[in-house]
Amino acid sequence: MAITSANQLELLQTAEAVAREKMIDPGLVVEAMEESLARAAKSRYGAEMDIRVSIDRKTGRAQFTRVRTVVDDEEFENYQAEFTTESAKPYFEPPKPNQNGTWVRDGQQITDFAGGPQVGDRFTEEVPPVDMGRIAAQSAKQVILQKVREAERDRQYEEFKDRAGTIINGQVKREEYGNVIVDVGRGEAILRRNEKIGRESYRPNDRIRVYIKDVRREARGPQIFLSRTDPQFMAELFKMEVPEIYDGIIEIKAVARDPGSRAKIAVISYDNSIDPVGACVGMRGSRVQAVVNELQGEKIDIIPWNEDMPTFLVNALQPAEVSKVVLDEEAERIEVVVPDEQLSLAIGRRGQNVRLASQLTGLDIDIMTEEEESKRRQAEFEERTKLFVDALDLDEFFAQLLVAEGFTNLEEVAYVDLDELTVIDGVDEDTAQELQTRAREQLEEQARKALERARELGAEDSLIEFEGLSPQMLEVLAEDGVKTLEDFATCADWELAGGWTTENGQRVKDDGLLEKFDVSLEEAQTMVMTARVLLGWVDPTELEAEEEPAEDEQTV
Incomplete structure (x- = not known):
């Protein structure tokens, strides 16, 4: 031609x-x-x-x-x-x-x-x-066909990349190995089988409402991934059904779902005249029922959000009643005490209720009954009583008085102000001084034995003379093979202070060598960096240069 x-x-x-x-x-x-x-x-x-x-x-x-x-x-x-x-x-x-x-x-x-x-x-x-x-x-x-295909892919990607996080209506084209291919107008998208609710099944030409979870540019063209199980799918459905959410008067703060079974959603109102829970439920439950129908009958608990985490958790565990909440912010864990008859309700079927509450709050939740908590507190009381009886050579009644006043270890007795001891019935100033003398002697003896044990295990003077490590700490480190300052300098801060990691969606506790001595992550980091400076591994001027910008930012 x-x-x-x-x-x-x-x-x-x-x-x-x-x-x-x-x-x-x-x-x-x-x-x-x-x-x-x-x-x-x-x-x-x-x-x-x-x-x-x-x-x-x-x-x-x-x-x-x-x-x-x-x-x-x-x-x-x-x-x-x-x-x-x-x-x-x-x-x-x-x-x-x-x-x-x-x-x-x-x-x-x-x-x-x-x-x-x-x-x-x-x-x-x-x-x-x-x-x-x-x-x-x-x-x-x-060449022309290739260029046209590339242009089509670019157009499709540009059209859908900004629509991630929104709901779209599509038409089912076919099903492949459990995955549903959906026609979304100017392209095809995929709803994977693990993103479907329960055992949903679709036939060609069925209309379907889905959430655009992700849009990726790949070699074979843009890939649009859909979902019906994502928590944000439910949030977007509520935004469509509740005008106050769309207008920003009510905000969805957190969502947790067990797709097809049960869900919890936390909401807050920025208008005191509007009840966030009532607005989401609607007249005779019309608004929430529309969402429930779309989610194949999934039961939804609508919970008022609260900045106070214990209060929020009490709401999140509804319909169970909570007797007491103990929050450990550093470990991101929370202990919940419920009446004996409320335990099964708080945990829920197969742990569903407490699992959803944990997802909603972002905290690990330990649930125990009042009887279990009472037994634990009694065991702690007896353990501390025995400590004071053995270490201070006291009778059981006197040791129980110390525990009842809130003393938990020898250090508190040895170095507390005398006034805090003399307020105990039957304890005068002389008795208080005698208690402190015995406590300090016992601590010194424990330190002497711990140091001897550390030396027997091979702890070197470079580590023993390092400031900030007690004899008991040296003993624990030597037992774990940390015997020199070089060994100590190679430790990570979390190896010393402990911490939490997430594996397969579950938070797992990492025990630290010095965790029982209440060494924080910051303190562990400071000690490790000090050891590295002493060994010449790190230039102290570089550390100062790194700290100065952070201080400037805080000042601003």
């Missing part, structure tokens, strides 16, 4: 038809045609030539040009597409009547040739159109 014999307007008509069909810019189709024609021309004139094609957007005329660029002598490689400054000079002159070539510099045609050619100048000359054989025509067709 010769371009010269073809109807030139037919190129533009074809481009517009393809663009309408694929809903893409006609200019992209024309560019694909230009590239395909250029590739065909290279196969005719030589692959090393820089052949370019330009199709006039009005007439459809295709112009074929050969381009040669001026490069440095050292970079000159391809004489078919490049000039050196010397070899370009014969061509660098005003065009003659029979010369079709032109010089271009920085996108502008050169009219002043006095300065000679410069690196980057381009010499373009028109070449005759090519006759496209069957192979060249097929190759051109493939």
Whole structure:
């Protein structure tokens, strides 16, 4: 097929038809045609030539040009597409009547040739159109199809990338291995089987409402991933059903779901005259019932959100009643005490209620009955009583008095103000001093034995003399193989102070070597960095430089 014999307007008509069909810019189709024609021309004139094609957007005329660029002598490689400054000079002159070539510099045609050619100048000359054989025509067709596919993918990605996190209505096309392929208008999306509620099944042409969970650009084209189990799907459904949420008067603070079974949603109102729970329930439950129907009968507990975490947790565990809440903010754990008859209700079927409450609050929840808590407190009381009886040589009644007053260890007895001991019935100043003397002697004896044990285990003086480590700490470290200052400096802060990690969605406790000595993560980090500075591993001036910006930020 010769371009010269073809109807030139037919190129533009074809481009517009393809663009309408694929809903893409006609200019992209024309560019694909230009590239395909250029590739065909290279196969005719030589692959090393820089052949370019330009199709006039009005007439459809295709112009074929050969381009040669001026490069440095050292970079000159391809004489078919490049000039050196010397070899370009014969061509660098005003065009003659029979010369079709032109010089271009920085996108502008050169009219002043006095300065000679410069690196980057381009010499373009028109070449005759090519006759496209069957192979060249097929190759051109493939280029056009490829470009059109890429344009389609880009359009689809641009259309859906900003719609992630929203709800869309689609039509089921087919089901493959449990995954549902959904027609979402200008493309296809996938609803994986683990993103379906329960055992949902769909037939072709069924209408479906789904949540766009993620949109990714991949080699095979944009992939749109849908979900009906994501907690935000329920949140978006409430936003559609409750105008106050859409208007921002009510905010959804947290959502937890057991898809198809039960869910909890925490809401707060920024208008004192509007009840957030009542607004979400609606007249006779109409609003929440619409969401329940969409979620295949999933039961929904609507809970008022509260900044006070214990109060919020009490609400989250409804319908169970809570007797007491103990919050450990550092460990992100919370203990909940419920009446004996409320235990099964608080835990829920297969632990569902407490699991959803944990997801809603972001805390690990330990639930115990009042009887279990009483037994635990009694065991702690007896353990501390025995400690004071053995260590201070007291009778059981006197030791119980100390525990009842809140003393938990020997350090508290040894170093507390005398006034806090003399308030105990039967304890005068002399008795209080005697108690402190015994406590301090016992602590000194424990320290002496711990230090001897640490030395027996191989603890070296470099570690023993390090400031901040007690003999008991040295003993624990030596038992774990930390015997030198170098060993200590290689420890991570969490190895010393302990912490929490998340594995498979579950928070797991990491016990620290010095955790029982109440060493915080910050204190452990400071000790480790101090050891590294002493060993010369870290430059202290660099640490100061890192700390200064943080201090400046806090000041601002």
